[in-house]
Amino acid sequence: MTQQFYVSPEQLMKDRADFARKGIARGRSVIVVSCEDGIALVAENPSPSLHKIGEIYDKIAFAAVGKYNEFESLRQAGVRYADVRGYSYDRDDVTARGLASVYAQSLGAVFTAEQKPFEVELAVAEVGPSQDRDHLYRLTFDGSIADEHGFIVMGGQADKVSGAVEAGWQRDLSFAAAIRLAVKGLVTDNESPELPAKALEVAVLDRGSESGRGTRRAFRRLSDVDVMELLAEEN
Amino acid sequence: MQETTANKVAANATSSFTEHLQRDRPELLPYNRPFEFGPSAGQPPQVPHATTIVAMTYAGGVVMAGDRRATMGNIIASRHIEKVFPADQYSVLGIAGTAGIAIDLTRLFQVELEHYEKIEGTLLSLDGKANRLGAMIRGNLPMALQGLAVVPLFAGFDTAAGVGRLFSYDVTGGRYEEQEHHAVGSGAMFARGALKKLWRPNLVEDEAVSVAVESLYDAADDDSATGGPDPVRQLWPVVYTVNRAGARRVAERELAAVAGTIIESRAAARREA
Numbered sequence: 001m002t003q004q005f006y007v008s009p010e011q012l013m014k015d016r017a018d019f020a021r022k023g024i025a026r027g028r029s030v031i032v033v034s035c036e037d038g039i040a041l042v043a044e045n046p047s048p049s050l051h052k053i054g055e056i057y058d059k060i061a062f063a064a065v066g067k068y069n070e071f072e073s074l075r076q077a078g079v080r081y082a083d084v085r086g087y088s089y090d091r092d093d094v095t096a097r098g099l100a101s102v103y104a105q106s107l108g109a110v111f112t113a114e115q116k117p118f119e120v121e122l123a124v125a126e127v128g129p130s131q132d133r134d135h136l137y138r139l140t141f142d143g144s145i146a147d148e149h150g151f152i153v154m155g156g157q158a159d160k161v162s163g164a165v166e167a168g169w170q171r172d173l174s175f176a177a178a179i180r181l182a183v184k185g186l187v188t189d190n191e192s193p194e195l196p197a198k199a200l201e202v203a204v205l206d207r208g209s210e211s212g213r214g215t216r217r218a219f220r221r222l223s224d225v226d227v228m229e230l231l232a233e234e235n
Numbered sequence: 236m237q238e239t240t241a242n243k244v245a246a247n248a249t250s251s252f253t254e255h256l257q258r259d260r261p262e263l264l265p266y267n268r269p270f271e272f273g274p275s276a277g278q279p280p281q282v283p284h285a286t287t288i289v290a291m292t293y294a295g296g297v298v299m300a301g302d303r304r305a306t307m308g309n310i311i312a313s314r315h316i317e318k319v320f321p322a323d324q325y326s327v328l329g330i331a332g333t334a335g336i337a338i339d340l341t342r343l344f345q346v347e348l349e350h351y352e353k354i355e356g357t358l359l360s361l362d363g364k365a366n367r368l369g370a371m372i373r374g375n376l377p378m379a380l381q382g383l384a385v386v387p388l389f390a391g392f393d394t395a396a397g398v399g400r401l402f403s404y405d406v407t408g409g410r411y412e413e414q415e416h417h418a419v420g421s422g423a424m425f426a427r428g429a430l431k432k433l434w435r436p437n438l439v440e441d442e443a444v445s446v447a448v449e450s451l452y453d454a455a456d457d458d459s460a461t462g463g464p465d466p467v468r469q470l471w472p473v474v475y476t477v478n479r480a481g482a483r484r485v486a487e488r489e490l491a492a493v494a495g496t497i498i499e500s501r502a503a504a505r506r507e508a
Contacts, residue, residue, distance in 0.1 A: 055353050079353045083252055087346050088263050217349075 013142075016117050020141035023119025027065040029155030029189060031165060031182040032123045034134045035173035038207035038218065039125045042182035044190075045201040053203045055219035057082040057094045059127050061205050065155040066120030066141075074103065074122065091216065096126030100137035100145055108143025117141050121154045127205035127218050131171060157189030164188045175204055176230045183231065197227040252350035253343065253371065265339035266375040282383070283312035285337055287454045287461040288319065288329030289426045290390045290401050291416035291434055293443035296478030297390040297399030300447035301329045302422070302455060303470050304462030314462060319473045321482045323348040326364055326391030327475040331420030333383040340371055340385055347371075361393040365402045365410055373408025388419045392477045399477060422454030422461035429453035444474055444485055448493050452501075464494035 028044040030052055041063050043052040054062045054075050062078055064071035081102055086094045103122060111117040122139040136148040150169055153162040165185040173181065179202055183195055202222040209218040222230070249255055256263050283305040290299040301318035304311060312334075319329040320341050328344065330337035347367055351359050359367070368389055375385055389402040401413040416434050418426040429450035438446065448464070451472050455463030464471050471490035476483050 049356070051356065054356075076354055079350065080252075080255055083346050083350050083353075084256070084260060084263070087252075087256075087342065088260075 016111065017142060020111075020117045020119050024066045024121050024141065024154075025156045027155050029153060029157060029161045029186055030063045030065050030123070031154075031161065031185055032063055032125050032136060032152040033165070033169070033173070033178040033182055034125075034131060034136060034150055035175065035178040036131065036171070036207075037175040037178075037204070038127045039134060039136075039205040040175055040178040040182060041123075041125065041203045041205075042179055042186065043201040044186050044195065044199060046199050048198075051201060053201055053221075054079075055203075055217070056099065056124070057086060058091060058216045059205065059218050060094065060096050060099060061125050061203065061219050063123040063125070063152075063154070064120055066118070070118045071120045071122065074106070074118075074120065077106070078103065078124075096124050096135045096137060100124045100139060103139050104143045104145040106143075107139060107141060111142045123152045123154060125152075125205060127207055129207070131207075153185065160188050161185045176233050179227070179230050180233075197224045197231065200227055202227050250351045250354040251367070252347045253367075253374075255350075256343075264374070265336050265343060266378055281307050283307050283316075283334040284460070285316060285318045285331050285334045285420070287418065287420035287422035287426055287451060287458065288331055288388045289416070289418040289423075289430065289447050289450050289454075290329065290388050290413075291430065291438075291443060291447065292399045292401065292414075293438040293440055295399070296392055296440070296476055297327075297401060298440070298443040298447050298474065298476050299327050299329050299388065299390050300444075300451055300472045300474040302451050302462045302472050303465075304460065305334050306460040309459075311462075314465070314468065314470060317473045319475055320345070321475060321484070322364065322389070322391070323352070323358070324481045325358070325394060325477060326361065326389065327477055327482050328368065328390070329388045329419070330385060331387070331423075332385040333378075336375060336378060336383055337385040337387070340375065340387075344368055344371060358394075360395065361391045361400060364391065365389055365412075368402075369404055369408040369410040371408075372404050372406065376407055379406040386419050388417060390477060392479060392481075394479070397479070418450070418454075420461070422451075422458035425457045425461075426450040426454040440476055440478070444476065444489070445493050445497070447474055448472055448490065449497050452494075452497055464490075464498065466495070466498070 030043040033040045041053045041061055045052050052064055056062050056078050062075050078099055082094045118141050124137045126135040128134050136152050138146045138148050138152050151165055168181045187195055204220050205218045206220055209215055285305050288301045299319050305313040305316040322328050322345055384406045387404055392399050401417050403411050403413050403417050416430045433446045452463055455461040471494050474485040
């Protein structure tokens, strides 16, 4: 008769967490910055079509690091959740808090019940009418959720990148300045001192989308040309 | 074993919001509800009906306009109802028929297009959008047979071909591409007559807006279920234009001027019929 070895729950959880952390640490960083014009989301991503940043709803965006198939399925689930909610209640009733708590529950359930935990870390961002009403939530592989202020840095070298961003972050940054700051942060975990626009994925949640562009949908992806112009402004 | 898992994943991968609702929350669909009439079986209940919608192409795009009246039998149910909606950035739809179901269908269609765009990261083609709308109208067929029909008119800018296109539907979801101009609803017959005389190829946008408002004026003249421009309450038709730059709602101020000109010219002509 084969006998199973006893593994303490502490050890089991620790092993799973270590496994997930290792997976996430391999990925490139993603930075979410709240600023005066809205929220800027910047990722180092050489692929123009496999996105790490996505639109969830009118005012809500999603950013992730880790395994693509895992966070992509979470992103799609988030879009479905938000669209069903907005369709059955009202568009105003879809909030980042609700979405983040659903994500936390699913990540938590996968962490304890499945063969292996998700090797992802997520950010859910909601742009408000004023900067005080912006919401940034960080979700980790085990389902823990944190309400962050100002900015979120996720990914492999998060500590190093976070330091660089923290040093330059102010409340009243413009989109251009916030994106430049994020790129400066991303460069710190890189060997090369420059990141070309082609290697970046940049999107914004525009605080003034109704007045500026006449649409409720605040999410806007910036093209390589836009990004190049923004990065060049500095000089 | 592995193949069945792969099949399951593939079968579950849908970019369609309607399919998702059908699978997970069928009770949220505007149709799909088991529907029984009370004591007066066979008699459709008295509910508000939306009336006339006109649409036409012009040089560089399409215009769609709808009057502001909903009727319930001989009663005016609403003077303010809006029946033309933007479906997404490059298309609009107008609805005639049972107002309650039509407005829900419109909402569903708007979410459907946005949902696809968010999941896939790209816009549906104009033909794809037109087909999806047809499928939804077909879904409503059981209700239509009970007297609660919805008949939309769909117009959009085909970004690939660079032209504006029109689509009409029947209650079974049949989709027909229309050339030049089209109208649906109770006053459509009169509006079509007006359009035939007023429309010409390569109208500019302002002229097309004016033609749309005038054809609705003619429909309202002869169809009691269609509302004309109302200078007393300052109510004008809802008009959208769609071109390469996207869908735009024509401002009230512009419409007031257009309607004013038409009323003035009709008054000056002093014609009886």
